[in-house]
Structures are given as structure tokens and as C-alpha cells.
Amino acid sequence: MLKKRIIPCLDIQDGRTVKGVNFLGIKDAGDPVELARNYSAQGADELVFLDITATVEKRKTLVDLVVRIAREINIPFTVGGGIASVEQAYELLQAGADKITVNSAAVRQPSLIGALSERFGSQCVVVAVDTNWVDGEWMVFVKGGRKNTGLRTLDWCREIESLGAGEILLTTMTQDGTKAGFEIDITKAVSDAVGIPVIASGGAGKKEHFTEVFQKANADAALAASIFHFNEIPIPELKSFLKNQNIPIR
């Protein structure tokens, strides 16, 4: 049986791992390559690296970091942060990333999704969707969660699938950094609406939250950051807990 994936996410700034709470306030959580190696050894199923400051001058730092990660770790990893063109994606994939993730640029220019998928295959293209609850509806936000696009989350998720995305990384901003649990309703709605895998993100605080998001929201994978970086929930402990709950886990 296909296993549910546990994915630590490393937010990168100036080559270091950081994690904000509700996208604000930043703590240093260490060397990304060192963390990546630990996670891989502990049984993480995949890794995601998001460069939260990717600007033109910083991009070279990111590419160098990707080269180092690719040398060190033997599980798949995704890289994102400010990718706005096929060329930028190519550079990161060449450096050793297995997948790239796009967010704001895909909203600005949806044809980018098709261009990436045509060039590299849909399996390489993860579209990140940040969603927030506004006036009784789940809406898509960009710019690190600051700008409401006016797009309905379900409509956008269906569209990105039809444009050629291979996977959706769904972050619910109401939950992000709160450790209050994943948002089940919209995650389930998205997972049921599309035929591609959905990674749930935002709100992981306890082991039970992972049970919930897999059993109730049909998520294919669950992503978290600080609870792993600060070892609040060690990955081996989480995985044996989930196995005991009869969730298919590697």
C-alpha cells in the first residue's frame, strides 16, 4: 500500500533554517544540510526547502545550498521560494532538486505551471497554495500570506491540476504556526476535488493531528516545521504512533 508521507519543511533565509509563527517573528533553527541529514536518517519521507528571501542576489546561495543537500541526502526533496520562470526552475533541478514548488508566480501567470510541467514532467511541479478563511470562504493568498488574490481555493486547486501540476502543497494560514491542528475541512475538500496528491500544511502540534489529517482529510502527506526542528515530536516516535493507529506509514 502507498504510504502516507511525513515531510519536514525547512524555511531558508541567508542559507540558514528559520521558522516564523504566523509568518512573523523568526528563530534560528540551524544548518539546513545538517538538519536534512538528520531528518533523512530519522525516517523523513521527503523534505521541502522554502527560501523565504529568494531575491536575485540570494539565488546563487540557494543553488549552492541545493547542490550540498543533493550530495548529502538520499530521499526526495522539493525546493521553492520566488521561482518565476522555467530557467530558474531548471537551475534548481540541475543543482539536484527533485521537485520545485511555485506559489505567487503561478497565480500571476498560470501558464507557468503548464510550461514547467511540459518541460520537466508534472511529477516535478508542486504548486503551493496558501489559503485563508475570509468572509465565509476559503481564499487563495500570495506574497507570504499578505495578499488576497480573490481566487476561491477549490477553483484554483482544480485549475492548477488541469494546468499540469503534479502535487498541491496546501497551507492553511489560520492554522500556520499555531500548533492547534491541521485544518480538516478545506484539506479534505481539496483532496477530494483533485486527482493529484495533496500535502497538508499548517497547524501540526501533536501526534494526533497527523492521525486526523490522514484519516479525516484524506491528505497524502503532512508537512511541518518547528515541531521537528526543535525535536518536540521526534519523527521515529511520530511514525510508530501513526503505525499503531493503522495508518500506512513507512
Next chain:
Amino acid sequence: MIAIVDYGAGNIRSVQNALNRLGAESMLTADAKQLNVADKVIFPGVGAAPYAMQQLRERGLDQVIPNLQQPVLGICLGLQLLCNESEEGNAAGLGVFDTVVKQFDGDFKIPHMGWNEVNGNTYPLFRNVDSQADFYYVHSYFAGTCEDTIATTTYGTRFSAALQKDNFMAVQFHPEKSGQVGERLLLNFLES
């Protein structure tokens, strides 16, 4: 020397990184002569079959690869190209394995992405790998089972996880991305 077939289709660097971690020397090449004299050949690939076959033909590799005499390991799209043909753009394959590549079809998520168990893995390629060990998969097409099938995985349908015929071995999953079990399998290939 291990030769990794470099034909413009896929993330071949990750295969080389994996070999480096295992301390095995490798080179990326599309040169027939270098492929013929290598101790072993790895034939990786991701992406679309018709494009990949075109890349092979342009380099004359469609004639070279099926005639290699040393151990060859196809990975992912490499496995699919070693079959007779693919439904993906009706691409003709290299005809080493007597089976056809089909598209997943059903009420489940596609691509088949993530870790899934590999069954029946009793061949030397899987030496010291637990039966039902999980390997990492990413694919939307699969090779049906045939007499060359040496291990299977089930995702909607039961398909060839690994094939072997004479000196040709192939795996649908990505050993270079499958953590420790993947490294074990690559070591087994290097020792074959």
C-alpha cells in the same frame, strides 16, 4: 567505471550523487564506445517516453543499449524504455523486456507518488533488502507483469516493480532516492 547514460532526459545527477555516497566512480556519457567498455551501465530517466526515445535515437543509443553485454540497470523511465512499447505517445521501446507500458487509470491519485512496498524480491538485486521494503516511486505509467518480472508493487493494479533478463535489470522506483534500502539495492547492482 560505472557509466550513467546521459541523453537529456532526467535528473541523472541524483544517480551520480548516490554512487558517490557509495564510493563508486561514475561518468555521465552518451558515447557508444564509453558505454560499451564500462563495467556497468545505469540507464536512468524521468519525463515523457516519446521525447526520451527521440533523444536516444538522435544519439544512436537505441541501437547501443539493447546490445550491451555488461550488467545494466534501468531506473524509472529507463525501465519503461527497455520494454516493447509504451502507451505514452505510442512510443516504441528498446524491446529487452517483453511487456507493454500502460497508464494508470482509476479512482486514485496519479502520479503514483511516494513510498510503496515491493513484493517477491528474492533475486540477488534485492539481497539483504527486507521483503515488502518500501521504495520511493514517482510515475504515471507502469510496465505490466511478464515472465521477466522479479518483483511487483500494487497501486490500483499489480505492476512490475523490477524486471530482469540476462544482464538487464530494471526498477520502476528510484533507488537513488529510497534511503538506506535504495543504497543497499544499488550496492547489490554494483556487486553483480
